[in-house]
Amino acid sequence: MSDAPCLERCGFASLSDLQSETWTGLFLQLEAFSEKLRATENRWRISKYRWSRDPLHTCFRVWEYPYVLRHLQEFAAYGRKQVLVADLGSGATFFPLFLESRGFQVIALDSDPACAREYRGMHRRSGLGGPEFRFVLCHAERIPLRPGSLDALYCVSVLEHLADPAGALREIARVLKSDGRLILTFDVGLAPNCPLAPGLYAAVRQALNQWFDPVFPERSVHPLDLLTSDNSPYPYGKSATPMSPFAKAARAARAAARIALRRPRRRLFWTCYGGVFRPRAGQGPLAP
8 A cells, every 4th residue: 555645735635545554544543433432322312413423434534534633643743742622613423532532632613503412412421522521602703712722623524614714714713823733624616516616715725825824735636536526435425324214215305306396416526625734924813
């Protein structure tokens, strides 16, 4: 398996990354913890919260979680005894709990009240949560934390769903320490009407350039090596876990409605970008 320059870059996700020893080692750690947490679901799962029961085995999370973990580990290795990190748009997944098990202090940030209830139950009843429960209900554009209070913040496939991604990036720059890290992944559309079409992608990159400097160089990926929603080990729309009867019925009803209305199914085709950034030097503390 090739191992260079696996994950050590800003740029698009590649199929080659998933063949590397680095990715494999990280993924197996995450997978083992995820399975352990899923075995406790009957203690904390609530039916009203709609989220993948197995987020690791989905289209781009299979690349995103190892990417984030790799860079958080490297950041923490530089003599930091404790790293306070925020998960922006956390959902209720295994990943914050996994990081706590590795010694990170994690604040989960999300705007969904149902997520708050699910995350609280998961953290307290699974037996896998850290000693302190930290969850803040908020929007990405208005994070109720003091300026310069975070060592790191990661945001996994959230930015492309926000109404004001540039505003969210400015707010992230505000709450990070001057030597902090932003580890960011987001979906990029490769077909019309997909997340982060060209205009919005350009606006996001402009905002990144305004508030942050890249820690790693931008490296290109050959088009045939690009990880996409079609060639992922877990292609979009094909769940790695069995669908419930309700979910199957809902999917069948949507398909029947499209046929009745003679509406073609929208082509969904995209890839994923990842980057590691530090707050731009000399910009001074940002006002809330």
